[in-house]
Amino acid sequence: MNDKQLPQSDKMVWTGVAGDLALAAAKGTFGYLSDSKALMGDALYSGSDAAAKLAEILPLPWRREPEKKKRVTPHNLQNNKGPIIAILFSVLILMGGLQIAFSAIRDLTRGHLSAPGQAALVTVLISIVVKEAVFQYQYRYFKKLGDGSHAAYADNHRFSLYTSITVFIGISLAMAGGSFNLHPLLYMDPIAALLTGCLIIRKGYSLIGASVYGKKLQELPSEEAASFIETVQRVHGVIRVEYLQALEQGRYVNLQVKISVNPRITVMEAQDIAECARKLLQHRFVHVGEVHMDVVPYDPGYPYKSNHELVDNEIPTLLQ
Numbered sequence: 001m002n003d004k005q006l007p008q009s010d011k012m013v014w015t016g017v018a019g020d021l022a023l024a025a026a027k028g029t030f031g032y033l034s035d036s037k038a039l040m041g042d043a044l045y046s047g048s049d050a051a052a053k054l055a056e057i058l059p060l061p062w063r064r065e066p067e068k069k070k071r072v073t074p075h076n077l078q079n080n081k082g083p084i085i086a087i088l089f090s091v092l093i094l095m096g097g098l099q100i101a102f103s104a105i106r107d108l109t110r111g112h113l114s115a116p117g118q119a120a121l122v123t124v125l126i127s128i129v130v131k132e133a134v135f136q137y138q139y140r141y142f143k144k145l146g147d148g149s150h151a152a153y154a155d156n157h158r159f160s161l162y163t164s165i166t167v168f169i170g171i172s173l174a175m176a177g178g179s180f181n182l183h184p185l186l187y188m189d190p191i192a193a194l195l196t197g198c199l200i201i202r203k204g205y206s207l208i209g210a211s212v213y214g215k216k217l218q219e220l221p222s223e224e225a226a227s228f229i230e231t232v233q234r235v236h237g238v239i240r241v242e243y244l245q246a247l248e249q250g251r252y253v254n255l256q257v258k259i260s261v262n263p264r265i266t267v268m269e270a271q272d273i274a275e276c277a278r279k280l281l282q283h284r285f286v287h288v289g290e291v292h293m294d295v296v297p298y299d300p301g302y303p304y305k306s307n308h309e310l311v312d313n314e315i316p317t318l319l320q
Contacts (some may be wrong), residue, residue, distance in 0.1 A: 006128045007264050010057065012138055012141055012142075013053060013056075013057050014057070015134070015138070016053060016134065016138055017050045017053045017054060017057075019130070019131070019134045020046045020047070020049045020050035020053070021046075021047070021050045023043075023046045023127050023130065024043045024046040024047040024050065024305075025043075026043075026045075026123060026127065027039050027040070027042050027043030027046060027065020027123060027124070027127055027221075028040055028043035028047075030119045030120055030123040031043055031123070033117070033119060034114035034117035034118075034119045034120035034123075035114060035116055035117070036117075036120040036171055036174075036189055036190035037100070037103055037104055037107060037189060037190050037193035038116075038166075038167040038170045038171055038174075038189045038190070038196060039120045039123060039124060039171065040100065040109035040114070040118075040166055040198030041100040041104075041163075041167065041192075041197055041200065042124065042127070042163055042164055042196055043198060044096045044097070044100060044131075044201070045163045045199060046127075046131075046160070046161065046194075046309050047096070048093040048097075048143070048200055048203050048207075049156070049160055049203075049205065051089040051092065051093060051207075052093075052156075052203070052207055053090065054085075054089065055085055055086035055090075055207065055211070056086075058152075059134070080298060084170045085168050086208070086210070086211035086296040087208055087211050087302045089207065090205075090207040090208035090211060091204075093200060093203060093204035093207065094200075094201060094202075094205065094208070096200060096204075097197045097198070097199075097200030097201035097203075097204055098197070098201065099197075100193055100194075100196060100197035100200060101193075101194055101197030101198065101201070102197075103193070104190040104193035104194035104197060105190075105194065106193070107130070107190040107193075108190050108191070111188040113174075113183075113187060113189070113190070114178065115175050115177060115178025115179070115184070115186060115189075116172050116174055116175060116189055116316060117186035118175070119174070119274060120171050121168070121171050121172060121175060124164060124171060125168065127164060128161070128164045128168065131157075131160065131161070131164065132161070135154075135157045138153065139153060139154060139157075139286050141262070145167040145263050152166040154241055155190045159199060159202075159203070159247060162199070163196055163199050164200075166192050166195050166196060167196060168278070169188070169192065170188045170189050170191060170193070171188075171189055171192070173185045173188035173189075174186050174187075174188045186215055217222075220253055225244055225245075225246040227285075228244055228246060228255060228281060228285070228288075229241045229244050230256075231277075231280060231281055231284055231285075232244070232257060232259060232280075232281065234280070235273060235276050235277045235280060236267075236273075237260065237261055237262070237269070237272075237273035237276075237297040238259050238260075238261065238273060238277060239259075239260045239261055240257070240259070240260045240298065241257065241295075242258040242259060242260050242296065243257070243258035244256070244257050244258070252287050252288070252289035253285070253287050253288050253289060254288075254289050254290045254291075254292075255281060255288060255290070255291045255292065255295050256292050256294075256296065257277070257281075257291065257292065258293075258295075258296060259273070259274065259277065259293065259294070259295055259296075260295075260296050260297065260298035260299070260307075261273055261295055261296075261297065261298060261299060262297075262298060263297035263299075270295045272296070273295070274293040274294075274295050275293075277291075277293060278291040278293050282319075
């Protein structure tokens with residue numbers, strides 16, 4: 001792994017954590033002042049985003065041991081991620097989501113509703129713009145890494161955007177109900193808060209499931225793995241990449257690679273070529289974790305048989 005690029009990647013993640021915490025504080029403050037349960041729920045969702053990222057990056061110094069060539073499996077990766085921290089954050093997120101949902105249900109049953117202040121609408125609009133700007137910046141950075149981590153990042157951002165849009169619609173309709181004396185529209189703010197609480201509970205459940213059972217290994221699409229194949233083919237001595245499978249787990253990508261080399265070289269030389277390819281992958285791509293290399297002799301196949309293979313063959317080929 002490239003030690004110079006890794007701090008930059010961690011800095012990018014910490015920037016996202018700081019941004020989520022700042023947005024959570026701003027939304028929570030203005031949501032409380034403007035009496036908007038929906039905005040307070042959106043604040044809690046931003047806080048859950050920060051907690052989910054912290055659960056992954058806090059145990060980072062103990063996650064890998066470069067000196068030991070230890071095979072990474074889903075079991076030991078799960079242990080290295082510090083599941084206790086993730087479970088603690090998951091429980092807090094679930095409790096917060098339940099609190100928002102119960103509070104919204106209580107407001108809906110009582111019926112004594114009031115329109116939120118204009119500060120709530122302005123806050124949620126600004127938060128959407130800021131969140132989207134930070135996302136675009138980080139998404140382009142992770143996409144340049146070529147490890148497929150940007151796909152998971154975009155998936156998490158999508159639900160965060162859904163939450164903010166739901167809150168924006170709820171606050172807008174509730175404010176319209178207050179301005180035009182349409183009492184039914186005042187229910188839209190607690191309804192948006194209820195939907196936000198359900199999304200928060202979903203996030204907490206998914207986080208605790210990933211902590212207990214481990215994240216599923218997801219194979220990257222062929223276009224994402226093309227950069228890995230191109231890198232291996234640059235290694236001197238590699239004739240062809242016979243097989244490459246890239247499995248994404250968390251912030252890391254594990255590779256299963258099979259390369260073909262000259263059948264006339266020694267076993268030691270073939271191992272040196274495989275080791276060179278493995279180190280090149282881990283140094284060029286920041287998020288590449290374990291690389292398992294298999295080496296096989298290159299077989300051109302019929303009719304491209306070399307003459308030295310015809311000595312022990314009783315049936316001659318077309319080419320002699």
